[in-house]
Amino acid sequence: MGRQPCCEKVGLKKGPWTAEEDQKLVAFLLSHGHCCWRLVPKLAGLLRCGKSCRLRWTNYLRPDLKRGLLSDDEEKLVIDLHSQLGNRWSKIAARLPGRTDNEIKNHWNTHIRKKLKKMGLDPVTHQPVAASRADPLEDLQQEHCDDKASSQESAGSGTGAGAEEEAPTSAEPKQGAACSVSTASAVSPSPCSSSSASASASAATPGGADVDWPDPLDLFQVDAIIDMDWASILSGSGGGGDIGVDLFDQCSDVGFDQEVWM
């Protein structure tokens, strides 16, 4: 008995988000928060699945996101946590403020795994690999097996195999946290560096053109929020400090709790 789809898929848009969609979603979430994700797209006037909205917000639009490459310290922490937790990306992300599980997962798969292999470490077990293989073909086969093994491992671990001890952190916001504006357990500010902002722009606008936001919102400029250097703003060192304060004030005006951003 299959489950009902999370939402009506018919007529829903898929693929990259446009600047306009981003604007609608951010505007809606900032002014209303979300009661349940399923309703968000309807209320925000989006032809998207609620799940898609949640993902977009969590992985991309949340203003407390740090963008850009992981620092050395963060990378070390990820490796360390991965050795303890395995592919529990959300738990790992919970220890890295401003980072998302998706981001960490991608970084792991594209950078850290290679790095560890170069260092002669097995990215799955974090143990030194036997340096006995000289056949590159065998290496490739092994790599393929590694991938399979790691997915199997994680699939297995999902069902309880392996270290299932709960990461002692994380006010993991489960459902009880609904109706807050952001349930992110990540607590630190920062966000889109200009480079990521342009990356986002290209993601959002398939042509790669600069984001050209439509009319500003009544309350505030959403693009300003997204592109803002939150780290600087919140540390008081950035050029946009006043704007940040303004925005926070305006957020408060609409009942938005600054705490969840900090």
Added chain:
DNA sequence: AATAGGGGCAACCGCTCTACC
């Protein structure tokens, strides 16, 4: 200058977990 290939990242899919009735 044009093209092919690879890498990186955003987004989707499908499954599991949890809360509620």
Added chain:
DNA sequence: TGGTAGAGCGGTTGCCCCTAT
């Protein structure tokens, strides 16, 4: 207690950009 719905998580896919030829 079992069923259902919603949310979250991890794996995978596909597209875009960059680099090498």
